Amino acid sequence: MDDLQTPHPDAHQGPRAALLADLRAGLPADAVLTDPDVTASYAHDMASFCAAGTPAAVVLPRTVEQVRHVMRTATAHRVPVVPQGARTGLSGGANASEGCVVLSLVKMDRILEIDPVDRVAVVEPGVVNAVLSRAVNEHGLYYPPDPSSWESCTIGGNIGTASGGLCCVKYGVTAEYVLGLDVVLADGRLLTTGRRTAKGVAGYDLTRLFVGSEGSLGVVVKAVLALKPQPPAQLVLAAEFPSTDAACAAVCAIMERGHTPSLLELMDRTTVRAVNRMARMGLPESTEALLLCAFDTPDPAADLAAVGALCTAAGATEVVPAADAAESELLLQARRLSLTALEALKPATMIDDVCVPRTRLAEMLAGTTAIAEKHALTIGVCVHAGDGNTHPVVCFDHTDEDESRRARESFDAIMALGLSLGGTITGEHGVGVLKKEWLARELGPVGLGLQREIKRVFDPLGLLNPGKLF
Numbered sequence: 001m002d003d004l005q006t007p008h009p010d011a012h013q014g015p016r017a018a019l020l021a022d023l024r025a026g027l028p029a030d031a032v033l034t035d036p037d038v039t040a041s042y043a044h045d046m047a048s049f050c051a052a053g054t055p056a057a058v059v060l061p062r063t064v065e066q067v068r069h070v071m072r073t074a075t076a077h078r079v080p081v082v083p084q085g086a087r088t089g090l091s092g093g094a095n096a097s098e099g100c101v102v103l104s105l106v107k108m109d110r111i112l113e114i115d116p117v118d119r120v121a122v123v124e125p126g127v128v129n130a131v132l133s134r135a136v137n138e139h140g141l142y143y144p145p146d147p148s149s150w151e152s153c154t155i156g157g158n159i160g161t162a163s164g165g166l167c168c169v170k171y172g173v174t175a176e177y178v179l180g181l182d183v184v185l186a187d188g189r190l191l192t193t194g195r196r197t198a199k200g201v202a203g204y205d206l207t208r209l210f211v212g213s214e215g216s217l218g219v220v221v222k223a224v225l226a227l228k229p230q231p232p233a234q235l236v237l238a239a240e241f242p243s244t245d246a247a248c249a250a251v252c253a254i255m256e257r258g259h260t261p262s263l264l265e266l267m268d269r270t271t272v273r274a275v276n277r278m279a280r281m282g283l284p285e286s287t288e289a290l291l292l293c294a295f296d297t298p299d300p301a302a303d304l305a306a307v308g309a310l311c312t313a314a315g316a317t318e319v320v321p322a323a324d325a326a327e328s329e330l331l332l333q334a335r336r337l338s339l340t341a342l343e344a345l346k347p348a349t350m351i352d353d354v355c356v357p358r359t360r361l362a363e364m365l366a367g368t369t370a371i372a373e374k375h376a377l378t379i380g381v382c383v384h385a386g387d388g389n390t391h392p393v394v395c396f397d398h399t400d401e402d403e404s405r406r407a408r409e410s411f412d413a414i415m416a417l418g419l420s421l422g423g424t425i426t427g428e429h430g431v432g433v434l435k436k437e438w439l440a441r442e443l444g445p446v447g448l449g450l451q452r453e454i455k456r457v458f459d460p461l462g463l464l465n466p467g468k469l470f
């Protein structure tokens, strides 16, 4: 009787077994992972509180042909596919959906070409950002986009999320450096977009469309990236302010006077303390806002002196230029540690990514403090101040139901505040699953409708990274 009521495990395994057999037919044996403990470890990126399903398999192709085989097979079986890089994402964009094939690109990690004349690098998607940066430096070249996670995140993931970083205030974000792409479409066709030339306006800019598409339109298998000549080493200045208002006034003054800092970052008091707690950096704990400004110009000391004077005029209590490159690097390390240090304050965090016009930054930070007070929560903020891109980190205990509710409310209130100030809900981390409802609010019905139609053109069966963005 029991046998009749309880379906045999193979009854469930049928379609999955057929999927696995077809995947294995075009992939090396070690490129298809099915051990549940192993596949579970690929289910999540680094965002808290984002739903994730159980993958049917994780595949690790090494060639474009193998990626095409995976997509053809998934389409034939009508199984969703979730492209993944290093899973350092902060919005759940790389999270598995139930029964999906996780398509990890980390084994496609070759730098195919570095050309100092065309000033391009041609890379596979699994190349780690810092590895590329160091490789092009050896040719006297520079790949600017530098997310704080640069030692682990991949170029494919950077393209998927349109990543920013510390030096974007001067050099721009990932989108500005992606010239052309090879993309495997949902049905396995291989699309080449863009160019490797200095200029080119042939047709719609599909390259740009893929940047920031969060794996929902196609799988990037090759990228042509623009490079810059390597600038001189940057020198950093640290300025202490008695309020975030004063620090933001300094940011506005620096930009208004036409300075071109290679980095302009702000850490609030909670962040400074968190970094000290984690790494004993000796940062000044009594300051309300620590502003870091850097120049990689021919005479950085002169530029820092001019900016130092602007900081003092805006109310800085202390202005300390780094003595040399080593001291500068230490300050940068402190800033890069900020998110990780804030995450260590409480068992759980939700990281906002609201970007506002620089002129509204002071209101954004004051509003965030008010939200933290209203919800009785610790919210530390680190800011790509030169870009107006704030990262309020809501710290809470996820085992406390009431605190979790207040955390979600404040996370949402911060996005509402950003929109009311003419900003966007995400400057660089993407929408993923974390900010889906908010994308609709930012785009409005016409914008959202068109985006859905674009998705249908590329992925009519809705198999690529379903449940993300919309």
Ligand SMILES: Cc1cc2nc3c(=O)[nH]c(=O)nc-3n(C[C@H](O)[C@H](O)[C@H](O)COP(=O)(O)OP(=O)(O)OC[C@H]3O[C@@H](n4cnc5c(N)ncnc54)[C@H](O)[C@@H]3O)c2cc1C
Pocket: 045, 046, 082, 083, 084, 085, 086, 087, 088, 089, 090, 093, 094, 105, 125, 146, 147, 148, 149, 152, 153, 154, 155, 156, 157, 158, 159, 160, 161, 162, 163, 164, 165, 166, 213, 214, 215, 216, 218, 219, 220, 221, 339, 340, 428, 429, 465
């Ligand atoms: C400590 C820390 C600091 C961070 N600092 C920054 C920062 O300063 N700036 C910033 O922008 N981000 C930052 N991030 C977020 C994260 O590192 C970036 O979003 C990064 O670009 C993700 O790269 P990844 O390789 O981990 O991609 P994943 O997280 O694996 O994937 C990200 C998205 O890209 C898609 N994707 C991945 N590979 C491909 C591909 N080949 N083709 C198509 N789609 C693909 C995925 O489906 C997913 O939607 C930080 C994260 C951490 C943990």
